[in-house]
Amino acid sequence: MSKTPQAIRGTQDIFGAEAEAFAHVVETFERVRRLYRFRRVEMPVFEKTEVFARSLGETTDVVSKEMYSFEDRGGESLTLRPEFTAGIARAYLTDGWRQYAPLKVATHGPLFRYERPQKGRYRQFHQLDAEVIGAAEPQADVELLAMADQLLKELGIADGVTLQLNTLGDGDSREAWRAALVDYFAAHRAQLSEDSQDRLKRNPLRILDSKDPRDRAFVADAPKIDDYLSGEAQDFFGAVTTGLDAAGVAWTREPSLVRGLDYYRHTAFEFVTDRLGAQGTVIGGGRYDGLMESLGGPATPAVGWAAGIERLAMLVGERGDSVADVVVVVEDDAQFARGIEAVTALRREGLSAELVASGSPRKRFDKAVKMGVGAIASISTADGAAKISVRADDTLAARIESLLR
RNA sequence: GCGAUCGUAGCUCAGUUGGUUAGAGCGCCGGUUUGUGGUACCGGAGGUCGCGGGUUCAAACCCCGUCGAUCGCCCCA
Numbered sequence: 001m002s003k004t005p006q007a008i009r010g011t012q013d014i015f016g017a018e019a020e021a022f023a024h025v026v027e028t029f030e031r032v033r034r035l036y037r038f039r040r041v042e043m044p045v046f047e048k049t050e051v052f053a054r055s056l057g058e059t060t061d062v063v064s065k066e067m068y069s070f071e072d073r074g075g076e077s078l079t080l081r082p083e084f085t086a087g088i089a090r091a092y093l094t095d096g097w098r099q100y101a102p103l104k105v106a107t108h109g110p111l112f113r114y115e116r117p118q119k120g121r122y123r124q125f126h127q128l129d130a131e132v133i134g135a136a137e138p139q140a141d142v143e144l145l146a147m148a149d150q151l152l153k154e155l156g157i158a159d160g161v162t163l164q165l166n167t168l169g170d171g172d173s174r175e176a177w178r179a180a181l182v183d184y185f186a187a188h189r190a191q192l193s194e195d196s197q198d199r200l201k202r203n204p205l206r207i208l209d210s211k212d213p214r215d216r217a218f219v220a221d222a223p224k225i226d227d228y229l230s231g232e233a234q235d236f237f238g239a240v241t242t243g244l245d246a247a248g249v250a251w252t253r254e255p256s257l258v259r260g261l262d263y264y265r266h267t268a269f270e271f272v273t274d275r276l277g278a279q280g281t282v283i284g285g286g287r288y289d290g291l292m293e294s295l296g297g298p299a300t301p302a303v304g305w306a307a308g309i310e311r312l313a314m315l316v317g318e319r320g321d322s323v324a325d326v327v328v329v330v331e332d333d334a335q336f337a338r339g340i341e342a343v344t345a346l347r348r349e350g351l352s353a354e355l356v357a358s359g360s361p362r363k364r365f366d367k368a369v370k371m372g373v374g375a376i377a378s379i380s381t382a383d384g385a386a387k388i389s390v391r392a393d394d395t396l397a398a399r400i401e402s403l404l405r
Numbered sequence: 406g407c408g409a410u411c412g413u414a415g416c417u418c419a420g421u422u423g424g425u426u427a428g429a430g431c432g433c434c435g436g437u438u439u440g441u442g443g444u445a446c447c448g449g450a451g452g453u454c455g456c457g458g459g460u461u462c463a464a465a466c467c468c469c470g471u472c473g474a475u476c477g478c479c480c481c482a
Contacts, residue, residue, distance in 0.1 A: 006472080006473075007473095009472090009473070009474095060480090060481095061479080061480050061481080062480080062481075065406080065480095066480075066481090083481095083482085111482090113480090113481080115479095115480070115481080116406080116407090116478095116479085116480090117474085117475090118475075118476065118477075119475075119476065119477095120482090121480095121481080121482090125482080127482065195478085195479070203480095206480090211478080212478095260480075260481060261481095270482080271482095277476075277477080278476080278477060278478085279481085279482085281481075281482055282482075283482070284481080284482045285482085305482085306482050307482070308482050311482075359433090359434075359435090360434080360435065360436085362440090363435095365440095365441085365442065365443090366442080366443065366444095368443095369442080369443040370443065372443090376441095378441080378442095389441065391441065391442090
């Protein structure tokens with residue numbers, strides 16, 4: 001007695017209408033990414049653990065408890081990628097991609113994070129990813145955001161999604177702001193939630209988007225990044241916003257929007273919806289000028305975003321399985337070969353075709369009807385010869401009849 | 406890692422305060438009816454009630470554990 005093994009927790013077997021929606025998202029992304037001249041890259045699904053440990057920072061939750069890490073047979077510590085950016089950054093350094101800078105690349109595929117599954121969150125999940133590496137100009141941020149905006153529009157879901165935009169300033173601005181936040185929240189430490197008391201050490205910026213009412217009371221009066229921005233950082237952000245306006249991309253300023261990872265600078269953004277419950281971020285990203293150095297490379301400016309394919313697919317909604325252009329029904333088993341000839345001829349002419357030739361012969365036509373197709377060609381025997389009758393609207397029927405003659 | 410709700414045929418679900426051989430619809434297979442036809446009827450296959458313990462004369466139902474799902478917290482896209 002053997003039991004059927006279960007799928008791994010947090011993984012999905014995507015099928016039917018959901019799979020069609022998933023494919024639609026990916027196909028739309030591929031089309032849009034070409035319009036913006038982003039080059040397709042394929043990346044390994046796993047990397048040396050240090051690629052993620054060094055880029056994300058040892059103390060982040062992702063690294064400390066959410067990575068799928070293991071030793072290979074040679075004793076090397078490897079990790080299933082929890083995000084795209086670190087691997088792409090590594091490739092930029094190890095593969096000499098600097099010669100193509102500024103480099104615009106795009107990819108998509110599975111990522112892995114050991115988290116508690118819930119709506120829109122899985123242990124194996126899938127993202128679209130776009131990066132511009134080696135471009136310090138705000139124009140790169142604008143182009144990247146315009147691409148994300150067009151993607152949402154072409155998917156028909158832009159109406160329910162808003163672009164929240166913020167700046168974290170340059171490295172000095174960010175540090176000064178961070179220090180001010182720590183001072184401010186430390187003064188109210190006892191009144192903060194337990195989570196935020198902990199965040200004060202680990203990740204003080206995250207207190208700003210805490211959902212706990214005890215924290216929210218203090219967030220409103222917390223130090224604002226705008227008061228710490230250098231003139232240069234202000235100019236940069238101004239250039240991004242005027243660029244977005246010129247590109248017709250709607251945005252709202254969200255001063256409490258931060259990034260969880262330390263390498264982010266300047267632009268930070270999320271496309272957010274309230275239609276997906278707690279996992280409302282559909283695209284997120286920002287500028288990560290500090291990342292390359294953490295991997296031992298030269299200072300290299302870069303911006304990027306990632307989008308959750310499952311979340312986009314949920315917003316797109318079920319798309320329904322595609323139906324065959326023609327169903328060929330073999331009503332008499334003696335005509336089986338004729339049925340195969342028929343579907344072959346149809347498919348070669350670019351018509352999708354399905355063959356129905358099993359089960360109770362007298363119910364085969366009903367089966368075809370239930371498939372909800374536009375055209376049905378049935379093959380029976382009359383006077384010892386194959387008799388083909390086609391049910392479809394006139395032009396299609398004529399085309400099918402000529403193909404099957 | 407924490408909390409809440411849930412887990413009965415392939416699917417969607419019934420199953421009354423614990424009480425005989427656990428049901429329906431859809432789907433699947435077959436038969437009859439119809440015969441250019443999405444009809445109607447009949448029959449069939451398919452379930453150790455997620456899994457493992459416990460309480461009881463008796464458990465799908467009560468208790469404990471476990472696995473999984475869902476929705477939050479955390480984290481994050």
